[in-house]
Amino acid sequence: MVPFFLIFGVIMELKHYRGCHMKLNYRNTFYVGLIFFIISMFWQTYDMLIARTLIDKYGLNQTWSGIVMAMDNVMAVILLPLFGALSDKSNSKKGRRTPYIIVGTVLSAFAFMALSYTDYVQTLKIKETDLIEYHYEVAFDSEIDASERSHWYTVISHMEEERISAYQNGLISGRKLNEWRSSIEEPMTEILDNNGDMLTTRDLSIVKDLYYRYLSERAWEITASDPTNLIVFSSILFVALVSMSIFRSPAVALMPDTTLKPLRSKANAIITLMGAAGGIMAVYIIMLSGLNRGTYDYHGMVYIIVGIAMLTILGVFLWKVKEPKLVEQKRELDKKFGLQPDETKVRNKKTLANLTVKRRRSLYILLGSVFLLFAGYNAVMSKLADYLPKVLNLNLFDYQFIIAQALVIAMILPIGMLSMAIGRKKTIMIGMVMLIVALGNVYFLKENQPWLTALIIAGAGTGWIMISINTYVMVVELSKGYDVGRYTGYYYAASMTAQIFTPIFSGILMDRYDRLILFPYATVFVTLAMITMIFVNRGEAVKMKKLITDADDEELI
Numbered sequence: 001m002v003p004f005f006l007i008f009g010v011i012m013e014l015k016h017y018r019g020c021h022m023k024l025n026y027r028n029t030f031y032v033g034l035i036f037f038i039i040s041m042f043w044q045t046y047d048m049l050i051a052r053t054l055i056d057k058y059g060l061n062q063t064w065s066g067i068v069m070a071m072d073n074v075m076a077v078i079l080l081p082l083f084g085a086l087s088d089k090s091n092s093k094k095g096r097r098t099p100y101i102i103v104g105t106v107l108s109a110f111a112f113m114a115l116s117y118t119d120y121v122q123t124l125k126i127k128e129t130d131l132i133e134y135h136y137e138v139a140f141d142s143e144i145d146a147s148e149r150s151h152w153y154t155v156i157s158h159m160e161e162e163r164i165s166a167y168q169n170g171l172i173s174g175r176k177l178n179e180w181r182s183s184i185e186e187p188m189t190e191i192l193d194n195n196g197d198m199l200t201t202r203d204l205s206i207v208k209d210l211y212y213r214y215l216s217e218r219a220w221e222i223t224a225s226d227p228t229n230l231i232v233f234s235s236i237l238f239v240a241l242v243s244m245s246i247f248r249s250p251a252v253a254l255m256p257d258t259t260l261k262p263l264r265s266k267a268n269a270i271i272t273l274m275g276a277a278g279g280i281m282a283v284y285i286i287m288l289s290g291l292n293r294g295t296y297d298y299h300g301m302v303y304i305i306v307g308i309a310m311l312t313i314l315g316v317f318l319w320k321v322k323e324p325k326l327v328e329q330k331r332e333l334d335k336k337f338g339l340q341p342d343e344t345k346v347r348n349k350k351t352l353a354n355l356t357v358k359r360r361r362s363l364y365i366l367l368g369s370v371f372l373l374f375a376g377y378n379a380v381m382s383k384l385a386d387y388l389p390k391v392l393n394l395n396l397f398d399y400q401f402i403i404a405q406a407l408v409i410a411m412i413l414p415i416g417m418l419s420m421a422i423g424r425k426k427t428i429m430i431g432m433v434m435l436i437v438a439l440g441n442v443y444f445l446k447e448n449q450p451w452l453t454a455l456i457i458a459g460a461g462t463g464w465i466m467i468s469i470n471t472y473v474m475v476v477e478l479s480k481g482y483d484v485g486r487y488t489g490y491y492y493a494a495s496m497t498a499q500i501f502t503p504i505f506s507g508i509l510m511d512r513y514d515r516l517i518l519f520p521y522a523t524v525f526v527t528l529a530m531i532t533m534i535f536v537n538r539g540e541a542v543k544m545k546k547l548i549t550d551a552d553d554e555e556l557i
């Protein structure tokens with residue numbers, strides 16, 4: 001429940017902006033947000049399928065899958081500031097940002113669709129073995145209570161039979177057989193021997209984690225025998241990720257280019273809403289494709305449908321968004337409201353050198369907080385599709401989680417108004433507290449608690465929305481208007497550096513301590529982010545210098 005004084009503050013803030021005759025142009029902001037719809041749809045699909053594919057179909061462990069997942073962020077740290085700065089200097093007839101959006105979206109969509117071929121080839125390779133029928137489907141038979149100790153003795157027997165046969169046929173070495181015994185069979189047997197007829201929740205989680213490691217090692221043996229398909233998969237993925245980097249900073253910079261500074265939190269709420277809708281669309285596409293919690297389902301149709309959707313939405317964006325016209329309208333309104341940058345500073349584009357010491361310090365601390373936030377949050381997002389079915393026996397596509405996502409989406413616009421009422425930093429701090437509480441409680445969840453898990457995820461999602469719609473606009477608030485793309489690059493450099501570090505480091509910890517370490521890890525980093533955020537004292541919305549009294553029906557970009 002939001003305290004009464006916060007609701008009162010929202011109402012008073014809206015009255016203030018109405019008195020200033022400032023009204024966001026929702027229609028234009030919606031159409032600009034279509035690109036965020038595309039970006040979120042791509043990354044939601046990427047997060048839900050790529051890590052899962054690398055671990056389950058190609059056999060990479062948590063550490064190596066984390067390294068691969070981090071590679072897009074390595075490229076992004078280099079390319080996002082580059083393309084953000086290049087778009088600042090561009091002077092195309094279609095505007096500064098639109099050409100990058102066209103090229104990047106088209107290339108990434110076609111590359112994403114091409115992944116369907118590699119997925120098809122690898123799925124066939126898996127199905128040619130006994131891995132699914134004799135192992136995976138036996139171990140995770142829905143008609144069997146997985147906590148029964150006797151069931152896992154049967155599973156171990158099947159594994160032992162397969163490993164000995166593989167050794168006798170020369171498919172694996174004696175060293176590999178001994179490694180399987182010491183790292184998987186013996187730890188599983190020890191846990192089973194020390195339990196009664198039913199395993200505890202903690203022990204069951206460890207046993208399942210060890211068995212998933214066996215399945216991944218089998219998948220890696222298939223991949224290692226002929227790595228061609230993994231090379232092709234990685235090459236196509238590389239093209240898709242570079243293409244996304246081409247237009248991500250220019251797309252994000254388009255909103256500040258066309259929106260007055262005091263309205264950016266509200267506009268960013270609309271943009272975030274569009275992004276959330278794109279994420280929901282990706283989930284529905286995956287659901288409609290028939291993909292379930294099964295490890296070895298064919299994902300190809302998902303890649304194709306998402307790629308086609310990206311191109312279709314790009315067409316609508318180009319039809320409705322005429323960037324030069326919107327930018328010119330925004331400049332005229334800047335003049336009316338006295339928000340245009342000092343022309344002498346525009347000519348001197350040494351951006352950071354022009355910042356005061358306090359503003360520069362706030363920028364650095366804010367970017368540090370962004371790094372810590374993404375280090376915690378992205379660790380969860382990159383592994384959630386792997387964690388839920390394998391630790392909590394839940395499916396991310398269950399209706400409880402769809403409802404949770406809908407609740408989060410419903411909160412986006414109210415959060416935007418709350419940010420206007422109480423300020424960006426206070427909203428971020430409230431969101432951090434919510435996120436810390438939610439992430440910290442996931443560790444204590446037991447299997448098959450969909451409603452409680454969905455409620456916690458809804459709380460985490462709401463907290464993240466309160467943070468995400470304000471951190472970016474706080475960063476670009478420190479820009480001078482002409483260099484929004486550069487500051488967008490700073491923001492993404494911080495967030496992407498975190499996303500390079502966190503999949504690898506969290507993967508190492510998960511390989512060492514099992515999957516249960518994931519959420520405590522995330523909680524620690526978000527807590528550190530909240531501590532650093534306390535010291536940020538710049539980046540709030542600018543106050544109006546004068547009122548406009550002759551524009552009763554003026555609608556702002």
